[in-house]
Amino acid sequence: MLLEEQRFLHEDLERLEQGIADRISDEPKHIRDRLARDHQIAQFLDRISSQSSKLLSIYRDADGSRSREIQQIGSGDPMEEFYKQLADIKRFHAKYPNEPVENLERAYRPKKGPDAEAEPSIVDTMFTGEEGFGRFFDLHACHEMYLNLPNAKRLSYLQYLDSFDNFAPGAGGVKRAEKMTDQYFKYVGQLALDLETFMRKTRPLENVDKVIADFDKEFDSAWERDEIADWKREEQNGKSSSGTRQASTAEAVWCDDCEREFKNENVYKGHLSGKKHVRAAAERAQRLQGTSEENGDGSNHASKGNNSTHRLKERAIAEREFRVKRLASAMSTERSDTRVNVERKQGMTERERQQELENLFNATTTTSNSKDAEDGEDNDDEDKIYNPLKLPLAWDGKPIPFWLYKLHGLGVEFPCEICGNFVYMGRRAFDKHFNEARHIYGLKCLGITNTSLFRDITGIDEALRLWEKIQKDKRKDKIDDGSVVQMEDAEGNVMPEKVYYDLQKQGLL
Structure with missing residues (x-):
C-alpha cells in the first residue's frame, strides 16, 4: 500500500534524525572514532535525501495511484477492505516465511559494547598507515611519479611536501613545453585526485562537490581573463599577451625560449649560441607556428587561441594545477602536520615505527575496553596517569618520553x-x-x-x-637626478654628473 509506504518513510526520517542527534551529542576522543561517527552521519544524511525524494514523489501522485487508494479505502465496507488486506499479508508471509522484520529503532541506534567491537569500522580500510586516520598526507606514489618526470629536480620527500603545489619552472624544474606530455598530465591528475580523495575521506560532512565546483568556476573566470600564472597566452611574435616574465633583479635577463633567468645580459648573449637554446627556440617557434595555423583556419571563431588544440591541452593541465594549489591551501594544517611527522619518523628506527603503527591501531580497543570496565566498576586508579615531570601528552594520551622532551x-x-x-x-x-x-x-x-x-x-x-x-x-634609495646624468672627462672616464662636478671643484680633472 502506498499509504503504508508513506508512513514507513516518515518513520524512517524521524529515526534517522534521532540517530544523527544521538551521535552528535557524543564526542569521541580518538580520531578514528570521530571519523567513523562523521561518516555514519554522512550516510544518514544521504539516506534522508533519498527517502525525502521518494516521499515527495508519493505526495505529488503523478499517476493518481495514491488518490485511488484513498478513495478505495474510504468507500465501501471498511471490514471487507480490512480482511482483504489481511489476506494479502497472510499470503505474502506464507510465500516468504523467513522474511526478517526491519527494526528501525534498533537499526539507527549507536552501538556500544561487544556489538560495536564485533562490527568493523568503515574507517579501518579507508586510510593507509602513513595517513594515520586522516591526520597526514600520503604522497609517496605521487613523489615517485614526479621523480620519473624528465628534467625534474631531484627532491626528497620532505622537500616535495613543501613544493608539490609550486608549478613554476624554477621550483620544480619542469618547463612549460615539457608539461605537454602525457606523463606529466597523468602526474598532475593523480596528484589532484589524491588530494580530493583525502579531503572527501577526512571531511565527510562538508560538501566537497561544491568546493570543487567553486574552484573550477574560479579557474574558468581567471582563464578567460588570461590571469593564470605561467600559462599566459603566447602570440606569434614569441611573447606572452601580458608581457614577459619579470626578472628578479635589474640586471637579470629572462629567456622565454629556455624559461630560465640569467644574471646579466652578457651571460644571456653567451648562451644564445648553445645547443639547448637553439633546440628550445626551434620547438617554441614550431609550437607558435602550429597555433597560428590553427587560428588562421578558424578565423570565424570568436577566440583564436582558445580554439586551438594546443591551447586546449594547456587548459586541461592548468586546470589540474590550479585545483592542486587550491586543495593544498585548503588543507594547510594537514600539510604542516605531515611535514612534522616525516621529520619525526626520520629520526626513528624501523622497530620504533612498527611499534608506533601497532599502538595506533590498538588504541581504539584499549579505549573501548576501559569504557566497558567503567560501566561495571570504578577505574579511578587506571585513569590516573603517572606524570610527575608534567611532560606534554602524546596523541595516545600518555606522556612523551623524557629524552624526546629534552x-x-x-x-x-x-x-x-x-x-x-x-x-x-x-x-x-x-x-x-x-x-x-x-x-x-x-x-x-x-x-x-x-x-x-x-x-x-x-x-x-x-x-x-x-x-x-x-x-x-x-x-x-630613491633615484637621484644627479646619478642619472652621465659625464665623461678628457680621458674617456664615465661618471655621474654629481661626481664629475665634485672632482672638477677639487681640481682633479
Whole structure:
C-alpha cells in the first residue's frame, strides 16, 4: 500500500534524525572514532535525501495511484477492505516465511559494547598507515611519479611536501613545453585526485562537490581573463599577451625560449649560441607556428587561441594545477602536520615505527575496553596517569618520553611580546609561530606590512626601530637626478654628473 509506504518513510526520517542527534551529542576522543561517527552521519544524511525524494514523489501522485487508494479505502465496507488486506499479508508471509522484520529503532541506534567491537569500522580500510586516520598526507606514489618526470629536480620527500603545489619552472624544474606530455598530465591528475580523495575521506560532512565546483568556476573566470600564472597566452611574435616574465633583479635577463633567468645580459648573449637554446627556440617557434595555423583556419571563431588544440591541452593541465594549489591551501594544517611527522619518523628506527603503527591501531580497543570496565566498576586508579615531570601528552594520551622532551627543548620558554607576551614551549613551536596568524596580526597592529623581514624579532620596540630604519632606507634609495646624468672627462672616464662636478671643484680633472 502506498499509504503504508508513506508512513514507513516518515518513520524512517524521524529515526534517522534521532540517530544523527544521538551521535552528535557524543564526542569521541580518538580520531578514528570521530571519523567513523562523521561518516555514519554522512550516510544518514544521504539516506534522508533519498527517502525525502521518494516521499515527495508519493505526495505529488503523478499517476493518481495514491488518490485511488484513498478513495478505495474510504468507500465501501471498511471490514471487507480490512480482511482483504489481511489476506494479502497472510499470503505474502506464507510465500516468504523467513522474511526478517526491519527494526528501525534498533537499526539507527549507536552501538556500544561487544556489538560495536564485533562490527568493523568503515574507517579501518579507508586510510593507509602513513595517513594515520586522516591526520597526514600520503604522497609517496605521487613523489615517485614526479621523480620519473624528465628534467625534474631531484627532491626528497620532505622537500616535495613543501613544493608539490609550486608549478613554476624554477621550483620544480619542469618547463612549460615539457608539461605537454602525457606523463606529466597523468602526474598532475593523480596528484589532484589524491588530494580530493583525502579531503572527501577526512571531511565527510562538508560538501566537497561544491568546493570543487567553486574552484573550477574560479579557474574558468581567471582563464578567460588570461590571469593564470605561467600559462599566459603566447602570440606569434614569441611573447606572452601580458608581457614577459619579470626578472628578479635589474640586471637579470629572462629567456622565454629556455624559461630560465640569467644574471646579466652578457651571460644571456653567451648562451644564445648553445645547443639547448637553439633546440628550445626551434620547438617554441614550431609550437607558435602550429597555433597560428590553427587560428588562421578558424578565423570565424570568436577566440583564436582558445580554439586551438594546443591551447586546449594547456587548459586541461592548468586546470589540474590550479585545483592542486587550491586543495593544498585548503588543507594547510594537514600539510604542516605531515611535514612534522616525516621529520619525526626520520629520526626513528624501523622497530620504533612498527611499534608506533601497532599502538595506533590498538588504541581504539584499549579505549573501548576501559569504557566497558567503567560501566561495571570504578577505574579511578587506571585513569590516573603517572606524570610527575608534567611532560606534554602524546596523541595516545600518555606522556612523551623524557629524552624526546629534552631533544626538542620543550622545557625552554620563548616569550613573544608582539603576540601579547604569549609563551611558546620549545624552539620548534617558537620558530613556527612567526608564520601564524597571531604573530602576523600583532605586526599589523604595529603598522608593519612586510612581515617576512621580522623573523626572530619578538620585542615591540625592536620591531618599530627596524621598521623605521627600513622606511628611511627606502627614502634614501630613491633615484637621484644627479646619478642619472652621465659625464665623461678628457680621458674617456664615465661618471655621474654629481661626481664629475665634485672632482672638477677639487681640481682633479
